[in-house]
Amino acid sequence: MINVDDILETIKMIEEENLDIRTITMGFSLLDCASDDVERSCRKIYDKITKGAERLVKTGEELEATLGIPIINKRISVTPVAMLLAASGGDPLKYAAALERAALATGVNFIGGYSALVHKGFSAGDRELIESIPEALSSTEHLCSSVNVGSTKSGINMDAVKMVGQVITRAARLTADRNCIGAAKFVAFCNAPEDNPFMAGAFHGTGEPDCVINVGVSGPGVVRAALAKAGDCNISQIADIVKKTAFKITRMGQLVGTRASEMLGVPFGIVDLSLAPTPEIGDSVAYILEEMGLEKCGCHGTTACLALLNDAVKKGGVMASSHVGGLSGAFIPVSEDAGMISAADVGALKIEKLEAMTAVCSVGLDMVVIPGDTSEEIISAILADEAAIGMINSKTTAVRLIPAVGKKAGEVIEFGGLLGYAPIMDVSRYSPAKFINRGGRIPAPIQSLKN
Amino acid sequence: MRAVITVVGKDMVGILAKVSGLCARYNANVVEVTQSVLQDMFAMVMLADISQLSVDMPEFSDAMTQLGDSLALSIHVMHEDIFNSMHRI
Numbered sequence: 001m002i003n004v005d006d007i008l009e010t011i012k013m014i015e016e017e018n019l020d021i022r023t024i025t026m027g028f029s030l031l032d033c034a035s036d037d038v039e040r041s042c043r044k045i046y047d048k049i050t051k052g053a054e055r056l057v058k059t060g061e062e063l064e065a066t067l068g069i070p071i072i073n074k075r076i077s078v079t080p081v082a083m084l085l086a087a088s089g090g091d092p093l094k095y096a097a098a099l100e101r102a103a104l105a106t107g108v109n110f111i112g113g114y115s116a117l118v119h120k121g122f123s124a125g126d127r128e129l130i131e132s133i134p135e136a137l138s139s140t141e142h143l144c145s146s147v148n149v150g151s152t153k154s155g156i157n158m159d160a161v162k163m164v165g166q167v168i169t170r171a172a173r174l175t176a177d178r179n180c181i182g183a184a185k186f187v188a189f190c191n192a193p194e195d196n197p198f199m200a201g202a203f204h205g206t207g208e209p210d211c212v213i214n215v216g217v218s219g220p221g222v223v224r225a226a227l228a229k230a231g232d233c234n235i236s237q238i239a240d241i242v243k244k245t246a247f248k249i250t251r252m253g254q255l256v257g258t259r260a261s262e263m264l265g266v267p268f269g270i271v272d273l274s275l276a277p278t279p280e281i282g283d284s285v286a287y288i289l290e291e292m293g294l295e296k297c298g299c300h301g302t303t304a305c306l307a308l309l310n311d312a313v314k315k316g317g318v319m320a321s322s323h324v325g326g327l328s329g330a331f332i333p334v335s336e337d338a339g340m341i342s343a344a345d346v347g348a349l350k351i352e353k354l355e356a357m358t359a360v361c362s363v364g365l366d367m368v369v370i371p372g373d374t375s376e377e378i379i380s381a382i383l384a385d386e387a388a389i390g391m392i393n394s395k396t397t398a399v400r401l402i403p404a405v406g407k408k409a410g411e412v413i414e415f416g417g418l419l420g421y422a423p424i425m426d427v428s429r430y431s432p433a434k435f436i437n438r439g440g441r442i443p444a445p446i447q448s449l450k451n
Numbered sequence: 452m453r454a455v456i457t458v459v460g461k462d463m464v465g466i467l468a469k470v471s472g473l474c475a476r477y478n479a480n481v482v483e484v485t486q487s488v489l490q491d492m493f494a495m496v497m498l499a500d501i502s503q504l505s506v507d508m509p510e511f512s513d514a515m516t517q518l519g520d521s522l523a524l525s526i527h528v529m530h531e532d533i534f535n536s537m538h539r540i
Binding site: 003004006007008009010011015062065066067068069248251252254255 | 455457485494496498508509512513525527528529530531532533534535536537538
C-alpha cells in the first residue's frame with residue numbers, strides 16, 4: 001500500500017497549503033479558419049472552438065472530482081488573431097466579439113490570443129489589431145491580449161514599444177469605471193513562449209499542433225510550508241527542499257495533463273511548472289523568499305533568493321514531466337501575491353527592485369499598478385527596459401502595468417478574485433519621450449549569433 | 452482502479468463501520484485498512500477497489516464528504532494515481 005505519511009502529506013498540501021492545478025489550457029490553431037471575409041472567418045472560429053472545447057470544462061470538473069485535486073481555471077488559447085486579420089481585413093473587433101461568444105459558449109474562464117507578434121516589424125493586420133486592443137478589452141470580459149515586441153533573435157521593435165504605451169494607457173482609461181481592468185488583461189512580451197498556458201499572455205504559436213492541452217501548476221504555499229518545516233538549514237539544503245517539492249507538484253500537473261489529453265482525445269503539450277501565487281494568505285512567492293531569511297520581500301538579498309528559487313523549481317520540475325514548457329519558473333505578480341502586496345504597502349518593495357527581480361524570475365513586471373497620470377512614453381520606456389533584460393538574458397520578460405486612472409502613488413486599487421488588490425507604485429517622472437519617439441529597432445544582440 | 456479514502460477527526464464509536472458501510476452500499480471493495488488513534492485523534496487510510504462501483508466516482512466522493520460532514524470528520528476520496536505519481540518515480 002502507499003505510504004500513509006505520503007498520503008497525509010498530499011492531503012495537507014491540498015487542504016492547508018493551497019496546492020492546485022492553476023489551469024488546463026486548450027490551444028487551437030485558427031489558421032484553417034482564415035478567410036478573405038471577416039464575417040465568414042469569425043463564424044469558422046466560433047464553430048471550431050465551440051466544437052473542439054465542448055467538453056473542456058466538464059472534463060476539468062470530472063478530473064477534479066476523481067483525482068481530488070482542485071483545478072481552478074479552464075482556458076483556451078488561439079493563434080494570434082493578427083494573422084487572421086491579415087487575410088480577412090475588416091474590423092478587428094469582430095474577432096474579439098466572436099472569441100468572447102466562444103468563451104461564453106464553452107464556459108471557460110479566459111480566452112487568450114487577441115495578439116500580434118511584431119518583434120521584428122509589422123505585417124498586414126498587425127497595426128490594426130494592436131490599435132484595436134483597448135476597445136476589444138473594454139467590450140469583452142473573457143478575452144486576453146498580448147503583443148510580442150522583441151526577441152533575443154531579432155532585437156526590439158521600438159515602434160511597437162511606443163504603440164504599446166498608448167494601448168496600455170487607453171485600455172485603462174476605457175475601463176476606468178471598472179478599476180482599469182482592461183490593462184490587466186493585456187501583456188507585452190519579449191521572447192514570448194508559444195505554449196504558455198497562463199493568462200493574460202497565452203496564445204497558440206504557429207509551430208504548435210492543430211489542438212493541444214497545456215497545464216499550468218501552482219503551489220507556492222507548499223514550497224513555503226516545506227521550508228518552514230525544515231527550520232534552520234543552509235542554502236544548499238534549501239535548494240534541495242525546493243527541488244523535491246517542485247518535483248511533487250509537477251508530477252501532479254503531468255498526471256492531470258495526460259489524463260485530460262486522453263479524455264479529450266487531444267495531444268498533450270507541456271506542463272508549465274510555474275509557482276503561481278494567489279492573493280490568499282499562504283499562497284505567496286514573496287513569503288517563500290521571506291521564509292529563506294528576508295525580513296521583507298524587496299530588501300537587499302531578494303534577487304539572490306529569487307534566483308535560487310527560480311532555478312531550483314526548474315531543476316525539480318524538469319524531471320517530473322515528459323515535456324516542460326511555457327514560462328516555467330516563479331511568478332512575481334504584485335497584486336496577486338499577499339506577501340508582495342504587504343511588502344509594497346510598507347515601502348519595502350519598489351518598482352526598481354521588481355525590475356531587478358525580473359532578470360531572474362520567470363516573467364516580468366506583472367500586475368504592477370502605477371499612477372494614472374503616468375505618460376505613455378514612460379510606460380513604453382518601462383517596457384523597453386524589461387524587453388532589454390529579456391533580450392540580453394535570452395529569457396521571457398513581460399510587462400502587465402495598470403495605470404490607475406485618477407489615482408496617485410500610495411493609494412490602493414482593488415480588482416477582486418485571482419487578480420487581488422495592489423498599492424499604487426511610484427515611477428520616475430523624468431521623461432524618456434525623445435528616446436521613445438525616435439522609433440526604429442534595437443538591433444539583435446551578439447547573443448543571437450549562435451550558428 | 453483503486454481509490455484512497457482518508458478519514459481524520461475526533462475518535463468515536465463506529466467510524467470504521469459507517470465508512471465501510473458506505474463503501475459496501477456503493478459496491479466499493481475495501482482492500483486494505485490502516486488506522487491509528489493518537490490521544491483523541493482518529494486517522495484512517497483505506498484502499499478500496501472501485502472498478503465495480505455502482506455510481507460514478509464523483510458521486511461516491513460526494514457521499515463520503517457528506518458522511519464526513521455529518522460526523523464532524525474530514526473524509527477524502529482520491530484516486531490512487533495521484534499518490535503514485537507524486538511519491539513514486
